[in-house]
Amino acid sequence: MKNILLLTGDYAEDYETMVPFQMLQMIGCEVHAVCPDKSAGDKVITAIHDFEGEQTYSEKKGHYFTLNATFDKINPELYDGLVIVGGRAPEYLRLNPTVLEHVKHFFKENKPVAAICHGIQILTAAKVLSGRRLTAYPAVAPEITLADGEYVEVPVHTAVTDGNLVTAPAWPAHPEWIRAFLDILGLRVTEKKQTMSN
Structure with missing residues (x-):
């Protein structure tokens, strides 16, 4: 299907990392999750952001997420699309010049990009x-x-x-955000009819 690069990091938002990663794999995409200064098999810790009535979101420690690719070895030319997750990770990931150069590649080549929540901070820096x-x-x-x-x-x-470019405010937008990303990737999920036999 498609090769997708997913950019995450320590204290990236849990749902915004796990859900796109697993959903894109589910439909047959090859998804490489990377973080600067980390290698395949390394882990990042996520953060769970929730909306509980205060003036801003609350934050709790999330799950450990295992990266499946090495940041220093990726070549953005080999990917069909880019996913940038939200949470607190983007505020420091945007300080990495290589991250910004990779992001610029996707825009220069007009490849599909999906960014959510604070992930947009990387786009502003780029x-x-x-x-x-x-x-x-x-x-x-x-x-x-x-x-x-x-x-x-x-x-x-x-x-x-x-x-x-597809963007969304936060993880409650996953159904629409992911559907829109699939659209610009040119992917369609269709129903497979099965017949029953005795």
């Missing part, structure tokens, strides 16, 4: 948002504006597509 319409966790909106992008405020369970 300076690839000029003239683009997108959403993010609301606290990231000022960064989008400063990066010359157009922030679109949407309900937390919805996504925004602009050309090769």
Whole structure:
């Protein structure tokens, strides 16, 4: 099917790492989950973000997630699409020049990119948002504006597509966000009819 690069890191959001990784594998994609300074077999710790009525999300320690590829060995030219997860990891991942160069490759080649929540911080740092319409966790909106992008405020369970880019505010948008990413990848999930025999 498709080769997908998934960028994560320590204290990336749990659902925003696990769900896209497993779902894309489920439909037959080859998904390589990577983190700078880590190798295949290394683990990252995730964070669970929840919406419990306070003015912002709460954060709890999540699961350990095992990476299946080595960041220093990846070649972005070999991938059909990029997934950037949210959580706290993007705030430090965006400081890595190689991360930013890889992201720029996907935009230069107009390959599908899906970013969620705080993952958009990596896009703002890569300076690839000029003239683009997108959403993010609301606290990231000022960064989008400063990066010359157009922030679109949407309900937390919805996504925004602009050309090769799909964005969403947070993990409640997974059904729409992932469906939109599959669309721009050119993938369709179809029903397989089975017949019963005695």
